[in-house]
Every structure is written in structure tokens, then in C-alpha cells.
Amino acid sequence: MTPSVSPPGPHPAPSGRPDGSRALPRVVIVGAGFAGYQTARHLSRSLRGRAEIVLLNPTDYFLYLPLLPQVTAGVLEPRRITVSLPGTLRHVRLVLGQADHVDLDGRAVHYTDPEGTEGTLTYDRLVLAVGSVSKLLPIPGVAENATGFRGLPEALYLRDHITRQIELASAAGNPAECTSRCTFVVVGAGYTGTELAAHGKMFTDALVRKQPAWPAGVKPRWMLLDVADRVLPGLDESLSRTADEVLRGRGVDVRTKTSVKESKPDGVLLDDGEFVETRSLIWCVGVRPDPFVSELGLPVERGRLVVTPQLGVPGHPDVFACGDAAAVPDLTRPGEFTPMTAQHAARQGKVAARNVAASLGLGEEVPYKHNDLGFAVDLGGVKAAANPMGVKLSGAVAGAVTRGYHLAAMPGNRVRVAADWLLDAALPRQAVQLGLLRSWQVPLDTASPELARIPAGPGGDHGTRGGGNSKE
DSSP, X not given: OOGGGSOSSOOBOOOSSTTSOOSSOEEEEEOOSHHHHHHHHHXXXXXXXXXXXXXXXXSSEEEOGGGHHXXXXXXXXXGGGEEEHHHHOTTSEEEXXXXXXXXXXXXXXXXXXXXXXXXXXXXXXXXXOOOEEEOOOOOTTHHHHEEOOSSHHHHHHHHHHHHHHHHHHXXXXXXXXXXXXXXXXXXXXXXXXXXXXXXXXXXXXXXXXXXXXXXXTOOOEEEEEESSSSSSTTSOHHHHHHHHHHHHHHTOEEEESOOEEEEETTEEEETTSOEEEOSEEEEOSOEEEOTTGGGGOSOEETTEEEXXXXXXXXXXXXXXXXXXXXXXXXXXXXXXXXXXXXXXXXXXXXXXXHHHHHHTTSSOOXXXXXXXXXXXXXXXXXXEEEOGGGOOEEHHHXXXXXXXXXXXXXXXXXXXXXXXXXXXXXXXXXXXOOOOOXXXXXXXXXXXXXXXXXXXXXXXXXXOSSOOOOOO
16 A cells, blocks of 8 residues: 555555455554564564554654664764664555544544545554653743754754754854853753763764864853752662763763753743753653543553553453553552653563464463663763663773663664764764754654654645644
8 A cells, every 4th residue: 555646535455355355364553663663573473474464654764762862963874773664574564654543443543644645544453552752841931942852853953953053152243142052951861861961062062173263261061950869860870870970070060950940042941040041952851652542532541551461452352552652560560550661662562463463363462571671871982871680880881781782672774873883983073964954843742753844735734743833
């Protein structure tokens, strides 16, 4: 099925028989993040032609999110962290589109393709793995002035924006404007915010060294804010302490027990009363389940779809859910749900694949149970903090372990990523603006961070399911 050439209006997916029935059962997977990708990958291996596997996703790639800060900092080229879905899932049919509605009684997923054409996919088994989006807080001005960090469009926009601010700061007519432009405020000291601040400070320092007219005595300023009492609050204290030392040693202004009270185009007001002049507010507070899940009319737990330990949706034996969109019981911590991490999502995808296959008569279903294997935080250069299997590491050893882990976890592009790391260690980074995206194309309040907003055409705006801002 090729949605872009289908006639306007709803149309059913093609089937294997002239009368409309299907020769094989169809498994539809919605979303190709860590959970959806692994579900598709393992299903294609286990079913081996016994069922038709269809993957519905807005893009034709799987995004390896943990390396997104390195794209913004110019360490990696953007295609390095994208893995082709058609190229790596050989027995899975990709349908480009964004799910709009699920008809549970009619066993159909209604979607819109990139050109605005509506389509329908009927299913025998459905796996919901739609992931998560940026968590919003009711703080005045944040939705209008902040940039999120959940997709490739945001990373590319920030890479240009940071470069542009440094270049404009160099040409500024007064010290106050220069200082404002080279001040970057990151809210949220979890994984993403900590890594972005660490890499961002190194990136801006490198950009400044290339500016011959840079004002004396002015340095790029990065602030990392969090309401918690330490960075990486959800991780082991030793990892937090190591990350804090690296950040402060690099010159990052770490502010714990601090957040933003109001955001304005020319700066942010902190809750302690300080006003910080800046043109750059980066929102890394956390994630929330894709709002698509709450629109299904099924029981949810804090926006996550309630599922059994076998990842099935109660009352709907043909529907499964995994990843950030699912509230999966944590069998290692009775009474709790598994956290929204890539480590859990990827492993839940494997279990979902096994249980979907079991529901089709191949094998037996199993509950999801996984103990954390440790965490790794890349802090730029050779610095990192890691505790693989409980072994606490820091410095260059942690850096090597962290990068080795990422190479092992990536389902493709390993050689290209390793090559970029080697080139970054040997050569200066390229400091150019590509100018591909503007701020209005990457709104913070969006249910589709993987898509850049596009101008509304005859069929309307198909770039996001909602949201917008006016930073530029």
C-alpha cells in the first residue's frame, strides 16, 4: 500500500484476496520507537511469513534518542542516529502515517499520511507503541518561548539556533546583548537535560574560539535548572555526584531546587526572583505519554494505557501495548509500574512480539520482568558517568563503556557513528547554520515531536496533531 498515491478520502488497506478477506492474519504496530521497533523486528523473525506485519509510523526511520544531544552539539550528523525501517525490517510493511483513531470494535486504525490523505488499516492483532512527548507545566510563556528536545527536528533547529546566537553575540553592539545571546537555559536535569548542557557548553566554547572578534571577558553561559535537590535525581547518587562535578568543572551553572516562574522572549524569571536575560530556553523537564493513548477510551494510569504483565489490554485480547504509552506492572517492584526509559521500552517490545506470536498459536506468552542493568550518562569528550551491573565508573573508563553500550544498543549505523566520534576527536567541528527549520516548525506543545510543522495547505496542517508557538 502506498498512501501517497491513494485516492482522497478513507480507503481500506489492500488485502490478499479479491473478496477483501486476508490470506494471513495482520499485525499492526503503531509507532516505531524503541518498543515498536523491537516488536516489529522480533515478530518478523518469529512469525517468518505466518502473518502480515504492518508498521504505522510518521517517519521512515527509528530514532536512537540517547544520542540526540550529540547531534545538537555537532558531534554526530543527524542521519547517524536514524535507522532505516525498510532497510532493517525486511519482512515488515511500512505505512507512513500518523494514527488518528482506533476503532476497537471494528478492529481498524485510522490514520493520515504525510500528504494529508486519510487511510484505514484493519488488524487481527494491534500493538500500541506510540511513545511519549514533552511534559508541559502551566508556566506562563513556556509554550510560546521554549524549545523541546524529543525529536530530530528540534535537535537540528537547536544546532542552528545555538550557532546563530553565538555569531550574533560576536557582532553585538553592546556587552549586554552579547551576554544575553550567549546564555542558554536548560530546564530539567534528568538524562536529556544533563547531557545537553554538558555537550552544549563544549560546543559553544568551540564556536567562540572561531570568532576573531569575540568580546574579551565574555564567555558562553549554560544554566541547568531542576526542582530536585541534585542532578539526575532518579539515578544513583554516585552518578549524580560525578555528573555534577563534570558540569561545574566545565563551567555550567547548575541550579538545584530552582525552576522557571515565567518565560519571556528576552529572558526567564526564576522562582527565586532572579531574571536571566536569554534568547534560549530549552525544555527538558521530562516526558508524558502520547495523548493519543488517552483518547482511546480505555483505562489509563497517569496517561499510560493499563496493561497486564503480559502487555495485553484487559478486555481486548487482540490489543497489546508497550513502551512509554503503557503502564506495565513492575514485577521486580510490586505495586509499581516500570519507568518510562528506553531500556524498558526496548525489552518490552521483545516480550510484546513473543506474546503476539503466542496469541497467533506460536509459542507461549510470558510476563514482562526486567531488572535494571545500570545506566550510562555521556557528558561529552571522554567524560561520562556509568554503573553497568552496579559497578560505579567515571572519567575516561566510563566514557568508553558508555559509547560501547550505545554502539551495542543501536540496531544500525554503528560504523558511521564510530567514525564520527573518531573524526570529532581529531578535527574541529563544523560551525555552519543550515537554516532548514524555524522555531515555529518545532512547537513545544505538540503531540508529534518527530515531525516538523509544515505550512497549512489545501488539506490543512498535517505536520502535528496540535500545538504551536511564536518564538520567531
